[in-house]
Amino acid sequence: MKLTDPRLEPLSRMNDSVESGWSRALALVRIEGGVRRMLILLAVAFVIFAALRPSIFLSGTNLRNIALNSPEIGVLAIAMMLAMLTGGIDLSLVAMANLSAITMATLFTAMAANDPGQAEQMFPVIVLAGVAVGVLGGAINGLLISGLGITPILATLGTMQIFNGIAVAWTGGKTLYGSPEVLTGIGASTLGGVPTLFCLFVLVAVAIGVVINRTPLGLRIQLQGANPTAALYSGIASRKILMSTYLMTGLLSGIAGVFFIARNPTASADYGASYVLLVIVIAVLGGTNPNGGFATVFGVVLATLTLEIVSSGFTALRLSSYQYAIAQGLILVAAMAAEQIKWRRRRNRKPVLQPT
Amino acid sequence: MSAISLSLPTRLSRLRGANNEGVLALVLLALIVGMSIANPVFFTLPTAFSILRSSIVPLIFALGVLMVIISGGIDVSFAAIAVFAAYTTVQMHQNGAPDLGLVAAFLLALLIGASLGAINGFLIARFRLSTLIVTLGTQGIFKGALLTYVGSRYVADLPDSMAAVSTTNLFAVDTASGGAYLHILVVPAVLMAVGLAWVLRYTMFGRSIYAIGGDVEAARRAGIRVVRTQMVVYVIAGTMAAVGGMIYVIMERSASPQILVGSELDIIAAVVLGGASIFGGRGSVLGTTLGVLLVQVIFNSLILAGVPSAWQRTAVGLLLILGVGIQAITSRKSSRAKVMDETIQKQEVPA
Numbered sequence: 056m057k058l059t060d061p062r063l064e065p066l067s068r069m070n071d072s073v074e075s076g077w078s079r080a081l082a083l084v085r086i087e088g089g090v091r092r093m094l095i096l097l098a099v100a101f102v103i104f105a106a107l108r109p110s111i112f113l114s115g116t117n118l119r120n121i122a123l124n125s126p127e128i129g130v131l132a133i134a135m136m137l138a139m140l141t142g143g144i145d146l147s148l149v150a151m152a153n154l155s156a157i158t159m160a161t162l163f164t165a166m167a168a169n170d171p172g173q174a175e176q177m178f179p180v181i182v183l184a185g186v187a188v189g190v191l192g193g194a195i196n197g198l199l200i201s202g203l204g205i206t207p208i209l210a211t212l213g214t215m216q217i218f219n220g221i222a223v224a225w226t227g228g229k230t231l232y233g234s235p236e237v238l239t240g241i242g243a244s245t246l247g248g249v250p251t252l253f254c255l256f257v258l259v260a261v262a263i264g265v266v267i268n269r270t271p272l273g274l275r276i277q278l279q280g281a282n283p284t285a286a287l288y289s290g291i292a293s294r295k296i297l298m299s300t301y302l303m304t305g306l307l308s309g310i311a312g313v314f315f316i317a318r319n320p321t322a323s324a325d326y327g328a329s330y331v332l333l334v335i336v337i338a339v340l341g342g343t344n345p346n347g348g349f350a351t352v353f354g355v356v357l358a359t360l361t362l363e364i365v366s367s368g369f370t371a372l373r374l375s376s377y378q379y380a381i382a383q384g385l386i387l388v389a390a391m392a393a394e395q396i397k398w399r400r401r402r403n404r405k406p407v408l409q410p411t
Numbered sequence: 412m413s414a415i416s417l418s419l420p421t422r423l424s425r426l427r428g429a430n431n432e433g434v435l436a437l438v439l440l441a442l443i444v445g446m447s448i449a450n451p452v453f454f455t456l457p458t459a460f461s462i463l464r465s466s467i468v469p470l471i472f473a474l475g476v477l478m479v480i481i482s483g484g485i486d487v488s489f490a491a492i493a494v495f496a497a498y499t500t501v502q503m504h505q506n507g508a509p510d511l512g513l514v515a516a517f518l519l520a521l522l523i524g525a526s527l528g529a530i531n532g533f534l535i536a537r538f539r540l541s542t543l544i545v546t547l548g549t550q551g552i553f554k555g556a557l558l559t560y561v562g563s564r565y566v567a568d569l570p571d572s573m574a575a576v577s578t579t580n581l582f583a584v585d586t587a588s589g590g591a592y593l594h595i596l597v598v599p600a601v602l603m604a605v606g607l608a609w610v611l612r613y614t615m616f617g618r619s620i621y622a623i624g625g626d627v628e629a630a631r632r633a634g635i636r637v638v639r640t641q642m643v644v645y646v647i648a649g650t651m652a653a654v655g656g657m658i659y660v661i662m663e664r665s666a667s668p669q670i671l672v673g674s675e676l677d678i679i680a681a682v683v684l685g686g687a688s689i690f691g692g693r694g695s696v697l698g699t700t701l702g703v704l705l706v707q708v709i710f711n712s713l714i715l716a717g718v719p720s721a722w723q724r725t726a727v728g729l730l731l732i733l734g735v736g737i738q739a740i741t742s743r744k745s746s747r748a749k750v751m752d753e754t755i756q757k758q759e760v761p762a
Contacts, residue, residue, distance in 0.1 A: 144543070199732060204739045206689050208485070212676055213731040220725025228721065284445065330549050335544065347539050377558040384551035391540045391548075 076388040093341060100361050104368030111371040121363045122249060127152075127314040130360035131330060133263050134307035137300055139279045139338055140267070141198045142174040142347025143200065143207030145304045148311070149330045150218035151192035154310025156322035157222055159185040165232065170215035178235035185316070192218060193305015194298075201297035220318035222324035234320035242317035252314055257356075259310060264302075264352035275299055280347025294395035331381070336387040337362055344394075362386075425678060430686025430693060431738070435701040439708065446712045453715055456584055456591035463593065466707045467600045468659045470700060472678045474607050477699045480682055481611070482644045483624035483691025484542030486551040487679070488531060490671040492649050493656025495557045496523040500657065501569060501666040502562050510570040520653045527553060528649015529642065536641035557668050560605035565667040570662065577664045596658050603651065624691025630740075680731040681706045691707035706730070741744075 104112045109119060131148050138145035162181050166174035174181075192214065199210040267273035278370045279286045279296045287293060316322055341358035344351040364381075369379045427433040447454035472489055479486040500520045504510060511519065527549075534545045569577075580592040611617035619640045622630040631637050660666045685702030687694025709730065710723055 199736065203736045204743055205735050209683060209689055209735045210732065212679065213728045213735070216676060216680075216724050216728030216731065218728075218730060220722055223724065224719060224721040301674070332547055335547060339544065345544055375559060377555040377563075380551040380555035381559065382555075384548040385556065387548035387551075388534060388540075388545060391544060392534070392538045395538045395540060 083312060087303060090342070090351060090354050090357065093153035093354050096340075097361045097364070100364045100368065104364065104371060105248050107368070108371040112368060117367055117371065119250065121367050121369050122253040123318060123362070124365045124366070125359050126252045127311050127318065127327075128330065128333060128337065128363070129256050129356060130259055130307050130311045130314060131334045132341070132359050133352060134304040135334045135338040136341065136343045136350045136352070137212065137267075137276070137307070138207065138211075139343045139345050140350045141297060141300050142278055142283065143297070143300075143344070144211065144335075145196065145301070146194060146208065146211040146331060146335060147192065147218055147388040148304065148308050149327050150215045150222065151305060151308035152311040152315060153322065153324055153326050154192065154218050154222050155185040155188040155309045156261050156315040157226060157231060157324070157327070158188045159312065159316050160233050163235055164233040164246075166230070175235055175237065178237045181235060181281065182238065182313055185312050189305045189307070189309020189312060190302060191305070193302045197301035197307065198297040202295040219324060224396065226322075226324050228324065230321050230323040232321050234316045237410075238317045239311070239320050241315075242314075242319075252317060253311070255305075255314075259307070260352050260356050263307075266303075267350075267352065272296070272299060277348060280344075280349075282348070324351050327406060330377075332380075332387075333362065334382060336383050336390075339387060340390045427452065428695075428698070429687075430695050430698045432686060432698045432701060435698060435705065439701060439705050442705070442708055442712065446708075446715070450715050453712070456586050460591045462707050462711050463511075463597055463706070465710070466703050467594070467596050468655050468662070469674075469678055469681060469707065470600050470703045471603060471655035471658065472674075473650060473682050473697065473703050474603055474657070475648040475760050476678055476682045476685055477685070477694050477696065478607065478620060478644055478647050478651075479542070480679075480687045480689060481624045481691060481694045482543060483627065484535065484641075484644075484647075485679070485689065486531070486546050486648055487543065487675045488527075488546040488553060489648060489652040489655075489678070490675045491553040491557075491760065492524055492527045492652040493659065494668055494671050495527060495553050495561075495656075496520040496564075496653035497559050497660040498557060498666050498668050499523055501566050501573075501660060504570045505562075505566055507762060510572055513572045513576065513581075513734065516573060517657055520657045521650050524649040524651075524656070525646050526649070528646045529648065530654070532642040532645030536638040538548065554668075555754060561668070563668055563728070565665065567665050568718050569666065573657075573661050574664060577661045581724045582640045594662070596662065598754075599654065599658070602759065603654070604696055604700055606650045611696065616643065621692055623680025624688075624693070656746035677706060677727050684730060684734040 060265050087106075129388050131152065135145060143404055159181050166177055166181075178204065196211055196214055199205045199214070200207050203210075248256050267276065275286070275291050275296050276299075278291060279293055283293065286296075315326065337358045338350075338355060339345060340361070341351070341355035341379055343355065365386075366379055366380060370381065443454075452458065460519050472493070475489055476486055497520055500523070503519075531546055531549055534540055534549070535542050568574075577597065579595040581595045581597060582593055584591045604740045611620065612613065619630065622633065622635055623637055623640060627637060656671070656702075659671065663670070681702040682694070682699050683689060683702075684705060685694070685698035685700070706727060709726055713723060713726060714720070
C-alpha cells in the first residue's frame with residue numbers, strides 16, 4: 056500500500072526510517088550471530104580446560120603464554136582471511152614471514168659484526184627491511200595472480216616453494232641467531248600486565264577491520280569475493296583490488312616475521328611448518344567463507360584465541376602435538392560441515408524461484 | 412577438409428596435443444639434449460634408469476592426484492594416506508604378526524588406503540565442502556592418528572617378502588660407465604598409468620570424471636551420479652596412494668612415519684605442469700607422465716650441475732609458476748581470439 060496523501064508524508068518517512076533502522080538492527084544481529092558462536096566456543100574451551108587442570112591452565116605463566124603465542128598466528132590468520140575474502144588463498148604466508156625474519160637476523164648479524172652499538176641503533180631500518188621483504192613477496196603474489204591471471208592456490212603454492220627454497224639455501228638449513236635488543240625487549244615487555252606483542256596484534260586487527268568495513272577499498276574487496284562477475288560489471292578494477300589484497304597479506308606476513316623474531320631472537324627456514332594448516336583452520340573457524348565475500352576480523356581474532364587455548368589446554372593435559380594436529384583437522388572439517396548444513400537448511404526453508 | 416591431407420596448422424595442433432603434451436615433450440627433449448651436451452655423463456643408460464627409478468613413486472602419486480584434479484578437486488592428503496597405509500602394514504609385522512607375504516601385505520595396505528580415501532570422499536561428496544580444505548584437515552588427522560596410535564619409530568627391517576623385492580631388477584645391463592639396473596617396480600607404475608589412461612578414455616566412469624570436473628550441474632542433469640562417482644574417485648585415489656607408499660617403503664628398505672613429508676606439492680606441480688587444469692575437466696595420463704619425468708630430469712640435472720639440493724624446491728616452484736603462467740596467458744589469448752572470431756562472424760552474417 057502506498058501513502059500518497061501529503062498529510063501522511065511524515066508518517067511515511069517515519070515508516071521508512073523505522074524500516075531501515077530495523078533492517079540495520081537485523082544486520083547487526085546477524086553479524087553478531089557468527090561472532091557470538093565464536094564467543095561461546097571460546098568460553099566453552101576455556102571452562103573445560105580450566106576445570107580439568109586448574110592448577111596448570113589458570114596459572115599466570117600459561118595465560119601469558121597464550122597471549123604471547125597468539126599474535127604471530129593471529130596476524131597470519133588475518134592475512135589468510137583477507138586472501139579468502141577475495142575468494143583466493145595464500146599458502147605462502149608462513150614462508151614469507153620466515154624470509155622476513157631471516158632477513159632481519161642476517162642484517163643485524165652483519166651490522167653487529169662491524170659495530171654492535173650502531174647495529175642496535177639501526178633497529179628501525181632492520182624492522183623496515185623485514186616488513187619490506189614481506190611486501191615484496193606479496194607484490195610477487197599479486198603480480199602473478201592479478202597480472203598473469205594464475206589461480207591463487209597455484210600461484211602461492213609456487214611462491215611458497217620458491218620463498219622456502221630461498222630461505223633454506225640462504226640459511227643452509229641452520230637456525231640463525233641475533234636480533235636487536237630493542238626488539239627482544241618489546242617481545243618480553245608488558246603493557247599493564249598484557250604482553251606488548253598482544254597489544255600490537257590487537258592494533259593490527261583493528262586496523263584491518265577498519266580497512267575492510269570502513270573504506271572503499273574494503274567494500275570493493277568484499278564485493279570482489281562475493282561475486283566477481285557482478286564486481287566486474289560494477290566497474291570495479293579487479294586487478295587493482297587483487298593486487299592490493301595480496302600486498303596487504305604480504306605486509307601482514309612481514310609483520311608476523313617481526314613478531315617471530317621479537318618473541319625469540321632466532322630465525323630458520325622451517326619455523327612454523329604446521330602454521331599453514333593452523334592458519335586456515337583459524338580463518339575458517341572464525342567465520343570466513345573460503346569461497347569469498349564473507350569474513351569478520353573479530354571472529355578471526357576470537358578463533359585465534361580459541362585455538363591457542365585448545366593448544367595450551369592439550370599441553371596442560373599432557374597430550375602430544377600429534378593429538379593437537381588431529382584436533383585441528385577435526386575442528387576444521389566440523390566447522391565447514393556445520394556451516395554447509397546450516398546454509399543448506401536456510402536454503403531449503405526459503406526455496407528459490409525455479410527457472411521455468 | 413579431408414582426413415588424408417590435413418592442413419599444416421591442424422597437423423601442428425594435433426602434435427601439440429589437447430593439453431600441450433607435445434610442447435612438454437619438446438621441452439623435455441630439449442632439456443635432455445642440452446644436458447647431454449653439457450655433461451656427457453648424463454646421456455648414459457645408468458642415468459636414464461636411475462631417473463626412471465626415481466620417477467616410480469611420484470608417477471603413482473601423480474596418477475591419483477590427476478584423477479582428483481580432473482574431477483575438479485585437489486588432494487593434499489595423499490602423502491599422509493600413503494605413509495599411514497605403508498607404515499601400519501610394516502608396523503603390524505613389527506608387533507609380532509607373521510609375515511603376510513607380499514600379496515597379502517599389499518592387500519592390507521590397499522584396504523587401509525581405500526578406507527582413508529573413503530573418508531575424504533564422504534566429506535567432499537556428501538557435504539560438498541572445498542576439497543583443498545577437507546584434505547588439508549584429513550591430512551592433519553591421518554598424520555596425527557598415525558603418530559599417536561600406530562607408532563613413531565623408524566623401522567629398519569622390513570618383512571622378508573617385502574625386503575626381497577627391493578633388490579630385484581627387471582634387467583641389468585653392463586655398460587662402459589658401470590652397471591645399469593632397471594628396478595622391477597617400474598612394472599606396476601607403467602601398468603597403473605596404462606590402466607588409468609584406459610579407464611579415463613574408454614569407460615563410462617572415466618568420462619563421468621571429466622564431465623563432473625567440467626561442470627557439476629551439467630553432469631548431474633546429464634544423469635551422472637555425481638556423489639557416487641566422487642566417492643569412487645577418492646577411494647581409488649586413496650588406494651593408489653597406498654600402492655605408492657608401499658613401493659616407496661620397499662625401495663627405501665625402511666619405514667618411518669615421517670617419510671614423504673612435503674612431497675605433496677612437488678607432485679601437484681608435476682600434474683599441473685602436465686596440462687591438467689586445476690579447475691577440473693582437463694588432463695591426461697600422458698601429460699602427467701611427461702610432467703613427472705620433467706621434474707625428475709630437472710632434479711637430476713641440478714645434482715649433476717652441482718647445485719645444492721636446497722635449490723630443488725625453488726626450481727619446482729619456478730617451474731610451476733612458469734608452466735601455469737604460460738597456460739594462463741595462452742588461454743587468455745585464445746579466449747580473446749575466439750571472441751574476435753565470433754564478432755567477425757556476426758558482422759559477416761548481415762552482408
